Amino acid sequence: MLRLKSNKTGNEKNKRYSDTLNLPRTAFPLSMKQGIISKREINIQEAAEFDQLYAWQMGDSRSRTFCLHDGPPYANGEVHVGHALNKIAKDITSRVKLLQGYKVHYKPGWDCHGMPIEQKALAAIKSEHSELSPMQIRHTAEKFAGKTIERQKAAFKRWGVMADWNNECYFTFDKEYEAKQLDLFYDLYEKGLIKEDYMPVHWSPSSKTALAEAELEYNENHVSKSVYVRFLIDNIKENIQCENLNIYALIWTTTPWTLPSNKAICFGSNIKYCLVRDNKEDVLYIVAESCLEKMQTIFNNRLEIKDSFPGSVLNGATYKHPLFKDINFPMLPSNHVSVTKGTGLVHTAPAHGLDDFHLAVPHHLSVECFVDELGRYTEQVGEELNGKHVLKEGNSAVIDLMRSDILAEEDYIHSYPYDWRTKEPTIYRASRQWFINIENIKSKALVSKHLLLILEDGFVGIWGEGIEKRNINIEN
Template identity: 50%
Template structure:
């Protein structure tokens, strides 16, 4: 673009092509503190969902933290005081397991485990923090929150206390998701579903011991009758307490043509079950499910044990036999049936997922998901109650940390009664804005299905549930939690394990003897940990925004909502923004074995071999985040990053052109009033105003991809391809201080300032770098300390668009007719019928013929002639005709004008200075250049 041709133009170093951290010069480290001290009534609060402190920072972190930083910087530049306190989720099983994996000892005390887990978390936090700072994340990094902080833990227990007092916290013995691989209960948010899990499904006979009274007349004359049930979890059969049926469905008594045996199954399942058992069934009679009432079966593996037939609405006809084996200790729906009919809920499985002594010597100590399952199948086979076994591929819950299958197992746990809380939570959620809106529906549906929240975990690294148990009866006692909160404020949650019980349990203890009690050993679910962060961090205010990945719809978004609604009857946030997950550039999951894991540190600094893993710099990482459609899955890989680098390089070239042509220009003293500027310069300001309005709106809607698209369209199409190509002659060839050149520089200064501010939240390093190279920069100038884009409504001027766009329509016709040729080698004759279009062109060119008019500059020819009719002597063979519609004052003035464009060879010679064909001799400059050079 020839910058450096103008006297005094700064030579911008090539280092501008290399991303170098600019923290000391840009003052990024002080920026958050600076903006917090500003006096303004507007505040924007983004509450940081705490990343988990169990590993290195990854691209998922980058996506999340950079989206938050773009949001914060945008609001800061718009004169909001930003409230943003970064934090970390520090407790929980993954950290405990990683800490223990680094330790050779097996038998550690609770305090030894806790100390090692804390040390591990602290190391991870420092590594992640340094990565976040390198990405340009604006925050007070000396004042973060951690869920293991004493004050945080105390506030968390305060919320627990409030919820307990309001009746939302209770203890119960019921089935929960249990992880044998980690020996603890899990919440639904801690599960992931393996769609390819293979179970050993079985079809089992339950001998009918006592026929239902309503069926006795049909069954009495028959030999033995068996009910058929189907299950994918054979290991739960020893815990069977009943067989359930659907009351309103139809059932059939059938005879097997192969064996002569009689069975009962749902009428809808007769054909499919017979085909699966490789036989045929003859239907003897049919009846309604209600006729099963008061029937009784024999247990298929335990002689003498009976299983009643009971009605249940969870029985379906979509698969199986329409009769469901019911083990209350191992199924949520089964538990509901057992509660209603007062059935036993004995659990025969221990914390490690092995059968207990109560299961019998054949099963004791066998893992239920392995040899225990095999043993039960063999017992069914031995009792001649196994009809068929087959492999069944289906979705099955796994522990999201160990990636191993879980079981459902009854145990005594602490719960939050979400059944009584969810209605209020849903109403509070409906007042919240969600981007995208689909996230709201998903979260409402999740809440609808949630009847309880298991908040107890059988681990050591966490905040203790402040409960004491009677040594003899095991009855729980929650007494004087306020005293425990004070202890935690002083000693942290370690005090629960290190201090004597006398210091924890109030002496009155409802007249109970302290010596009769021991502290509970369970800790609170980490979703309760992080879900109470609003109470500690927000200090009474409601966050304007929570911004996290879509997994938090069932996690942090939900736990924060439930704890807040329970204690302060409102949501802790006004808006939710939900982004997708990061994937490889072909849409595949990232995996070390595949080799497609993208490390943000390598993206910024490069890998061991820069030829294959080049250093891209932090702003390319940020550009990738902003340009992605973050509301779906976000792809990243070498091709994506190379494309981002090319896009930024194009932007940098535009910025270099702007900076180079603003040399020796000071907006304060050299600017031209808008009304005196060239119309093409006014027009670019008009476009700039529209650009700024659209960009601001896109930021408000969290649509940063749209910001990037608007930026790219503006700087490549409106500037580089259009405006710059038109004004280069005026910039390079007019006298340095000529008002015509100053007019263009006035526009360029506005364009540069507005454009840099528009991308500053996304590319903060580049924005500050540009400001450092401003020729008229003051020492204190910072793009982030001087506000948002400041465009003027004056730039939108009636008739301006029509004048320039009318000229451009004729220009396009001219350039289209000489495609691939030099426009300066031609002169153009424009013939326009008298009317509005002609009057507008006269504003751009007062005289009939000119090589220096505004109209000729737009046409980019060596000379332009403006006429109302075609001269008689001119050949009309190659005339280009067209029309242009002028629409003024909202449609009140509409006029369609015709025009003709005639392209002629130039009549003069090439000027060696400006390269236009306007000179009388090849030895001397043209008239315009001679005037400029006069005396030089």
Template identity: 50%
Template sequence: MLGAWRAAPGLRLRARFGAACGRPRSAASEADSRQPAEDSRQDSQYRDTVLLPHSRFPAQLPGRLQPDAELETQQILKDITNRFHMMRGYKVHYVPGWDCHGLPIELKALSEVKGAEKLSPVEIRQKAREFAERAIEKQKASFIRWGIMADWANCYRTFDPKYEANQLRIFHKMYDKGFIYQDYKPVFWSPSAKTALAEAELEYNEQHVSRSVYVKFPLLKSPPKLASVIDGSSPTSVLVWTTQPWTVPANQAVCYMPDSEYSVVKCATTGEHFILAADRVESTAAVLDTQFEVVSTCKGVDLADGSYAHPTIPGRVSPLLPANHVTMTKGTGLVHTAPAHGMEDYSVASHHQLPTDCLVDESGYFTEAAGPELKNKNVLEEGNEAVIRMLQAAGSLLKEEKYVHSYPYDWRAKKPMIIRASKQWFVNTANVKAAAQEALKKVKIIPGSAMSRMLEMLDRRTFWCISRQRCWGVPIPVFYQKDTGESLINSETITDVIKIVEQQGTDAWWTLPVEQLLSKGAVAKAGGRDVLDYVKGQDVLDIWFDSGTSWAHVLEGRPVTRNANAVTGECQIESFLVSENPWTLVVHGFTLGEKGEKMSKSIGNVVDPDVVINGGEDHTKDPPYGADVLRWWVAESNVFTEVLIGPVVLNAARDDINKLRNTLRFMLGNMAGFNPETDSIPPSEMYIVDQYMLHLLQNYGSKVTEAYKEYDYSKVVRLLQVFCSRNLSSFYFSIIKDRLYCEEEKDPKRRSCQTVLAEALDVVVRSFAPILPHLAEEVFQHLPYKKDSEGVFRTGWINASSGWKKPGIEEAIEGACAMRDSFLGSISGKNALEYEVIIVIEPGLLFELMEALQAEESSRVSQLNEIMMASQTTLVNEIPKETPADANIVRGNFLINLEGGDIREESSYKVIALPTAKAKCPRCRRYTSDSSSTPCPRCLKVIAGKGST
């Protein structure tokens, strides 16, 4: 019969009713309740004959001991991805590094210095470097403690001269190709930091409150197509709405949407006429607490060639212009346009050759050009108030109200930004967009959804501002003519600077005089006369340019292999534009507080990894979890989106690891006296359920490996938890305890399941080793059969034999499991060992499968009875005649699919549970003895030393 079962390689069985094999049921607790080690009534005379599990591996470590235990197992450690690839036999060289430049470090360093505003650029750079060096050493120690394996002796720092020189070489190459240019245009500007910022350095305050105003701009010249409607008998104005009144002095135009409808209305309150979008007439009238009478309606294009008077600057006449960025969702459908303070405004000005003068300085104050009433006033504070008063005095202000909306803030200073035109250096992303998008499509990006986000960002990004107005960074190697401000930069000037930086670092830009940085030959080549006619530029490169050029330093002298990887937080498109394309790009999210809030030191909700690992000053408030809990949390989280961390999450992670430890402890405890090299049983000689577990183990190993390859560590955790809790603990462990504890030590039946436990332990430990390196090493230290081992990370990846995969084997076990579920369900809450079970199956394939597990009609020691966990199992085709009339008969069906469904056979079965007449064996606690004072036949043989014969 077993041969017939083996001849069906494509066999697939599924129970139409009942649980899948391995579902947690009462079986585990029933098995536990009968075991000698767990039964206080066990006769002492037989206790020493039972092979109880024994291991010094603790089921769990108290929090205070976890960090110390991890330190004992630490040698060289590594992150999850690198550990996985290394265990698979790849050569992995992870060079860690630090982005050391940038505003955060500069501001933090200066906050520790009294009178910082008086420091020279060189002194500021020195303070920032010292701060960065201290932070690096602290972070390096933390990373090592967290279990990150890396080439810690050869880290890179972006302030190293060689790194800075390579960065300037990339700048040079991009400049030569025409990708980098200088221009005067509006950029995001941080008045608090006095520098331009990239979009990636912004965060949006959804509760920002602006002082929005409705303003009328008096019409001077009527649009020709509206001349018959606007006869001049009453004043007519274009009506605009803005949330930034301070930009009105810089107004150069009012824009309309050409294809939209506009209305000329008469105000019921004042009798004057206004022009605004037809869709905004009713809502605007309601805001102004008046009524509008529609005099005429026209298309936006009919507003062409009209002009108006500036509301605060006498004599300034500005045009009405078409623009596609005008929307009808709010405001009046007419947009106040200040070219120096808006990206779309600047585009309109460029197209129509309008002035783009900026009236705001680097600190966010109005300049002298704004006029005496505004000079030296902060545009976001008193300057805004002054403009509103000017509008009111001119009779142009119709309404002021508070407006709550999303507004960009400096992500470091947590203060509002402005858009301000200034002379900056840019990467022309428009020219490289198509090529970058094509290159991006060849990159493997995880998760796949990040691809569309990055392509979208590339599509809408026409330039990237790479200049910053600070001194802690890599300088942009440009010189300016003192009188004209004309820039001097070419291959010769950049090459000269690179040579100096490679020897002295970028401090030389601030310490050396211009004549040592700029050669006479370079000046003459550019048509200049004297080196002293030039000054050094004061801008530094954006820190994303720093990080984006790391490959040029780390991979210097090494070919970029197909296995090169990059891991980055969200979509840092700037870094991608500078770097060579990685073959795999993993995009992860950021960490949030347990309630989903952003972490902020000012709020006080920052979770310090060192406190998580080692505990805080008060262990009752901040207990020590150890590094593995932190690593488990990282792996378990869906890192492709924002992840949450806090006490609840960390406690759950610790509990998960403790459950895993119990599973590991059971396997370790049952390995005493077993050596896999000499005592293993070949799969062909194993119990079928043991072969089934190897089959599942091979499948588990394959799925885990694939999940690691896809960087899906949360899937790895899920696979691990399901396999350990359902397949091992709830199912396999519960049915093999009798074999492990009560068979003779070297009995092949016991060695069979020990072989499986050894293989399962090895596969499971290797599968989680990249995530829990300390636990993996701890397990290897407690293996009773491996001495002086090199450890889990030097002995390879999962070695699950393909020979373990046996199509059809799971059907035999799952069929038995379905019947076991029916049996257990019929005696719910009772001990299965107190019952005998009769299984009735019509002749056919299902019966043959069960015969493979039990050849004789009735048995107390068969493989089928082990799975059923009953006192005795009887397998028949018909219900025995002596079956009591009132016996509870449970019916079920099995649908059998062969060869992918080409052959289908539905089999029915009946399960009958009857109380056993046998007594409980005082040794094995199974109801298989003729007397409660005498061991069962099996136990008597073991006691007599005949169990293996």
């Protein structure tokens, strides 16, 4: 059979009947490939003058004004779904108010300071805080923030958010803005509302900064080394039957690294305690009666109850610390003592816990901190611990130093705060911070609360009842 080959190419063959069809013709693209949808949206925005809507309504004659000063995003990265949710929800509110006849004054801005920006800026140039001076870090962060703002602003414009993006934005690194902040700070100072105080705060050794509660993430599966430690009591009321044996206060802690900072042992005045004898070592321990079952497990059922008494009997008792045997430390009553965990006696380190700190102040206990900003012991605790990291080798070193008085160790899985940026564990660490003394204005604020429309039930009550001062600076 003879096959005749055509001289036409493949494309010509495909189009050989096109001239015989009478199809409609259109300028619209037949495909949505190659970013055509995005280009079309931009053309619509430009043709409809979306970016002129804010200026038009500001120039319109309207008797009522709706003012929205936007809480600023950090200038520390690309936009994400959180930015979209925030900005679009606010834009919907602005447009609803516009339709209701309001003139909308919307002022967006950016927070250009803080550790999130410093972290990203230094990562971009592959440097660490320790490698640059403070001024170099600020300059690097400012340049990074400026570039980030332009990218985020372009995205907000692209989303059609109604604002004057060229003239109405605020930036916290503007010199005028910073000067105004200093004026406000000085005004608060003149009114006696500013105070510097020394107290424990959440501290991130990995970031070398104090953290607000909102900057913490809680790891539900954090593993701590917990220990049961004994402290020799050297002064106690005579009506406790001691049989001329040594009496020890037994405590439990998940932070052995805080033991060198121990300044007191707390008890509950209304908690019932018992005096038990360890028949193997021939010594006596004080534990809460409701915790005895757990203690029997640890001591292999060799504890024998010799006496019981209310916690109030421990008033005035003192004890010796295994690391500081020449000092008498007090046993003190406190309402924060619980019997749900541990022994019913609570190790108290005022530099490393809020309850501990609040107990220390009225009893004039030392709140000196022996841990530096990197989370390492300082030289005040001695050569054995100096320079060791409290969450690493320092923790083990303390356990080794107190080995003769540590009766049991175990891993304890619990929720523990982490730095949300570095994903590393934090500590409580006492340092000097600036605070607004809310106690001085609380009564006026509560009297004036009827002037406010508060959308969240109970907010004023929560704010007014539980807070005496508010931290206003993050140290780094």
